[in-house]
Amino acid sequence: MGVLYLTYFTILGLIFGSFFNVVGQRVPKNEMLKESRSYCPKCGYKLNWLDLYPVLSYITLKGKCRNCKTSISPLYPIVEATTGFLFAYSFIRFGFSAELIVALLFTSLLVIITVTDLTYMLIPNVILLFFLPLLIIGRIVSPLDPWWDSLAGGATGLVLTAIIIIASRGGMGGGDMKLFGVIGIVLGLPGVLLAFFLSTLYGSLISGVLLLFKKIDRKKPVPFGPYIVLGALTSYFFKAPIIDWYLHLF
Numbered sequence: 484m485g486v487l488y489l490t491y492f493t494i495l496g497l498i499f500g501s502f503f504n505v506v507g508q509r510v511p512k513n514e515m516l517k518e519s520r521s522y523c524p525k526c527g528y529k530l531n532w533l534d535l536y537p538v539l540s541y542i543t544l545k546g547k548c549r550n551c552k553t554s555i556s557p558l559y560p561i562v563e564a565t566t567g568f569l570f571a572y573s574f575i576r577f578g579f580s581a582e583l584i585v586a587l588l589f590t591s592l593l594v595i596i597t598v599t600d601l602t603y604m605l606i607p608n609v610i611l612l613f614f615l616p617l618l619i620i621g622r623i624v625s626p627l628d629p630w631w632d633s634l635a636g637g638a639t640g641l642v643l644t645a646i647i648i649i650a651s652r653g654g655m656g657g658g659d660m661k662l663f664g665v666i667g668i669v670l671g672l673p674g675v676l677l678a679f680f681l682s683t684l685y686g687s688l689i690s691g692v693l694l695l696f697k698k699i700d701r702k703k704p705v706p707f708g709p710y711i712v713l714g715a716l717t718s719y720f721f722k723a724p725i726i727d728w729y730l731h732l733f
């Protein structure tokens with residue numbers, strides 16, 4: 484029975500991941516309701532049902548548009564596969580519990596933010612405002628211990644990022660600050676501090692490697708959102724063992 488549910492959540496994640504690609508690409512351009520079917524940005528070819536299988540379509544099309552053979556961004560299948568994995572992993576961790584709802588909502592928010600920030604260097608308010616009430620309800624149904632840890636976490640997320648924005652003058656933006664506020668509500672105070680530390684760690688490590696291999700330009704701004712997402716996910720799923728390990732160092 485476990486395998487059946489696991490397959491179910493993986494497929495659910497793949498389908499939602501495909502939808503999150505569309506949301507992440509369209510919401511910043513206000514195109515969400517404009518055209519119901521996805522199309523190739525190069526030749527305008529409207530994708531039919533054969534092109535819309537998550538991950539599988541990308542593999543069978545060898546990453547190219549069926550019509551004009553323009554390369555399709557690997558971001559699409561990566562987002563689909565990652566969402567499939569995150570949904571399945573959330574089920575493994577929490578089973579059928581109230582926390583599973585929080586996990587599915589939280590991972591969904593983080594995946595969409597990754598798409599918008601990588602594509603447009605933007606964390607749209609609409610996305611944050613859509614998930615904020617849902618996550619607050621999630622944290623009421625599945626509260627942290629103590630329950631007010633959500634309030635402390637949210638406030639700390641906002642204040643901490645605000646200080647960094649003022650001190651670094653452009654390292655992070657207002658979108659990052661609001662995102663950290665939402666992340667704090669889900670993770671609580673220790674969790675948001677860990678997420679904050681991990682995002683800056685991931686940011687410096689990964690952008691260091693990318694600079695080394697000249698994959699990014701030192702002078703151009705890089706989106707920080709994906710590092711926040713990585714830090715938040717690590718903290719959400721592995722907060723307890725990491726903090727435990729850290730405390731045993733002394």
Ligand SMILES: [Zn+2]
Nearest residue numbers: 523526548551
């Ligand atoms: Zn095309």
